[in-house]
Amino acid sequence: MTHLDTLPLWAAIPAAAFLVLGSSLALIGSFGLLRLRTFYERIHAPTLGSSWGTAGIVLASIIVFSVTQSRPVLHELLIAGFVTVTTPVTLMLLGRAALYRDR
Structure with missing residues (x-):
């Protein structure tokens, strides 16, 4: 028996919705x-x-692990923060390198 067997329906539905939404957005980007x-x-x-x-x-991970561990699990926000910071910086560096190459 795993902890996911005890995940209540009120938490499973939004977690599944966020998971499908997030994976769909990543797929659209690909x-x-x-x-x-x-x-x-x-x-x-x-x-x-x-x-x-x-x-x-x-967000799906925060919901699932906060409910199954009966405490707020917020260290996933570090992942979101790192992605939020590094992705635009990478975009900017790649764009500038391509612009320099095209000149």
Whole structure:
């Protein structure tokens, strides 16, 4: 028997919704990477998809582990913070490198 067997329905439904939403946004960002043609278009879609997708998955994780461990579990917010900080910085550095290369 695992802790997920004891997860109440009122917590399982929003956690599943956030998980599906986050993974869908990450998948849409990946499709944008494949579908868009130029480099400058390609760096935009995965950045948004990974940021918003990570946020949805982190919210699902917070709900599940806070309910199963009977205490607030907030260290997943560190993951969201690191992704929120590093993704735009990476986008900016890649964009500047491509702009420098194109000149």
